[in-house]
Amino acid sequence: MTKKGRVFSGARPTGRQHLGNYLGAIRNYVALQAEYDCVYCIVDVHALTTVETTQDLKLNTFEMALDWLAAGIRPDESILFVQSHVPEVMELHTYLSMVTQLGKLTDLPTFKEKIRQQPENINYGLVGYPVLMTADIVLYKSDVVPVGIDQAPHIEFAREIVRSFNYRYDTKALIEPQVKHTEVLKVIGIDGKDKMSKSLNNHIELASTPEETIKRVREMVTDPARQRRTDPGNPDVCNVFTMHKIMSPQVEVDMINTECRIAGIGCVDCKLRFATNLNKHLEPFRAKRAELVSQESYVQDVLHDGGQRARAIAQKTMIEVREAMQLP
Ligand code: SF4
Structure with a gap:
């Protein structure tokens, strides 16, 4: 071509x-x-x-x-x-x-x-x-x-x-x-403030294991006004939601957008969903990387x-x- x-x-x-x-x-x-x-x-x-x-x-x-x-x-x-x-x-x-x-x-x-x-x-x-x-x-x-x-x-x-x-x-x-x-x-990095960068240690490495990824996602800062599980949240100010919009299926994004606002979903669950989707997205990358390392x-x-x-x-x-x- x-x-x-x-x-x-x-x-x-x-x-x-x-x-x-x-x-x-x-x-x-x-x-x-x-x-x-x-x-x-x-x-x-x-x-x-x-x-x-x-x-x-x-x-x-x-x-x-x-x-x-x-x-x-x-x-x-x-x-x-x-x-x-x-x-x-x-x-x-x-x-x-x-x-x-x-x-x-x-x-x-x-x-x-x-x-x-x-x-x-x-x-x-x-x-x-x-x-x-x-x-x-x-x-x-x-x-x-x-x-x-x-x-x-x-x-x-x-x-x-x-x-x-x-x-x-x-x-x-x-x-x-x-x-x-x-x-x-x-x-934005997991601190919810600055651009993701290694020097700020607010990053999620592509090559990290699924478990390490889940750990890093768990550390992500969410809507700061949502203190308790029972508080309604605002996904518009939450970096986890921003990442969901990039990585997750639309149906899941819509669900979180609705449920977060009425405290129907908690941040722990929401983050785990994102980590799962991210790990799935990175599966082919990680497999290819492992193959390259072995050559x-x-x-x-x-x-x-x-x-x-x-x-x-x-x-x-x-x-x-x-x-x-x-x-x-
Ligand atoms: S439920 Fe999800 S979108 Fe809502 S504040 Fe928690 S992490 Fe953010």
Whole structure:
């Protein structure tokens, strides 16, 4: 089947993936494979701008790749690789940095946010982060980048850098990537407050056992006003209900929506129903993951092969780039 174009997306190596990663990104990645040539990158170099030590980098990269594959990334169709395996991206980053104004980079809200988060480590890599991100995208001649609505300005900035480069060197060597708006679900953690994340320890790991999943779901914060089993609840303010709407059959969602409001169902039962549905949903993922774990070195081979295929595209792009720049 003819594909619509090439998609690029990258994510930092965060190790074992959680439900927020799955609903927010991975499931989109899997679906996009039907329509696009997909290039999915584990951006380990980007991670270096914030990590204090690299001792977990290899393991986190491996675990993340394992989860992506178990979730349905098909390495025979898509390219799955590690950013640092294609050194051409560093070269392109350098060239693009020469057509990017420093003031624009330091004005970006994402940079300002990073300064707030790590005032003791405002490194050069942080400033150039959007330039490296642009290099990631354009190196593989990507047509579209799937992002949520709040991420669209990043791609617009990448487009500006590409225009500057193409204008400066009077070339069409680099493609301006288009935004593909995707519904990126913001999944709230089990604390019922913040976005699900490992660092906040409010996550539910995809690879956890059914029993561990039930335990984590039991810890989920519900409608805070519902103190006793006999109190009526309000599902509209309950994260468990939000998750039911994503994971559970409509008939069950409707039942909870009605029964919660009249104290016809208790939170313990409601959570157990969600955990059961979630475990059922994750069954194929967990089976595939167990199979992949048993095939020693399979994941490494996939990443190696993906790196080779990505590099072949990158090297062609860099020939065009160097020619356009008339480098001696
Ligand atoms: S019954 Fe379910 S939806 Fe209602 S407050 Fe409890 S957990 Fe939330």
